[in-house]
Amino acid sequence: MENNNIAIDDEIRNYFNELLLKSGISVDEEKKEKMLGFLELMHEKNKIMNLTAIRDKKGMTEKHFIDSLLLTEVIQKEEQKLIDVGTGAGFPGLVLAIYYPEKKFLLVDSVRKKIDFINEVIEKLNIKNVKTSSERAEELIKNKRESFDAALCRGVANLRIILEYMIPFLKVNGRFLPQKLNLNELEESGNALKKLNASVENIHKFNLPESGDERIVFEIRKLKKTDGKYPRKTGIPSKKPL
Numbered sequence: 001m002e003n004n005n006i007a008i009d010d011e012i013r014n015y016f017n018e019l020l021l022k023s024g025i026s027v028d029e030e031k032k033e034k035m036l037g038f039l040e041l042m043h044e045k046n047k048i049m050n051l052t053a054i055r056d057k058k059g060m061t062e063k064h065f066i067d068s069l070l071l072t073e074v075i076q077k078e079e080q081k082l083i084d085v086g087t088g089a090g091f092p093g094l095v096l097a098i099y100y101p102e103k104k105f106l107l108v109d110s111v112r113k114k115i116d117f118i119n120e121v122i123e124k125l126n127i128k129n130v131k132t133s134s135e136r137a138e139e140l141i142k143n144k145r146e147s148f149d150a151a152l153c154r155g156v157a158n159l160r161i162i163l164e165y166m167i168p169f170l171k172v173n174g175r176f177l178p179q180k181l182n183l184n185e186l187e188e189s190g191n192a193l194k195k196l197n198a199s200v201e202n203i204h205k206f207n208l209p210e211s212g213d214e215r216i217v218f219e220i221r222k223l224k225k226t227d228g229k230y231p232r233k234t235g236i237p238s239k240k241p242l
Helices: 010-023 029-045 057-073 093-099 112-124 137-144 159-169 187-195
Strands: 081-085 104-108 130-133 148-154 170-180 198-207 214-222
Touching (some): 010 057, 029 093, 029 112, 057 093, 057 170, 093 104, 093 112, 104 137, 148 159, 159 170, 159 187
16 A cells, blocks of 8 residues: 555554554554554665664554554643654654644754654655744743643653753643653652642553553643743753752
């Protein structure tokens, strides 16, 4: 089968279906084909550009696509405007944008070539609900403070550092849904949560269906407006975390 002239690997289509079934995630055929088209484009581009350390399609299917789709268990219907900072090649934001065509997504990564790749995927797969930016979060916040219902961030920096960048983007009552590999960073984030007027409401634990790798998603609620001094200037949050 073709997807906008992108050849889809039948073995990977079957594997994706199998993992979706094991994960209890339901995705309709049209969205599935777009996701597979995205996977094929990434696999091809990854041969010449370092988009991901995972080189094989099966690994990409589980550790990027299924991993991103775990968030569909947590994202709520009323969360219509979402931001994904440090999206890399588009995870989880671009996968979720395909899953939720009715929601609007802003995908941010300071590595321009990754944003160029996402723009290429958006164009080839005719994805209409995504905007992109290669601005640093500290610059972007100037025009986007308290603009989003939900914020996403996979892995990257320590939780107490990313909280300082992410919470200011959220509307009051909005939620930050970071994906982590374990709970270790939570206990040292108490001061950051307090200063940023946010609190952890829930913790979700998932296991990837093939590898069994654990994934944690925190639900962090913004309770009140964030003090305008946050985030501090570039480099300070990582050198002197809250």
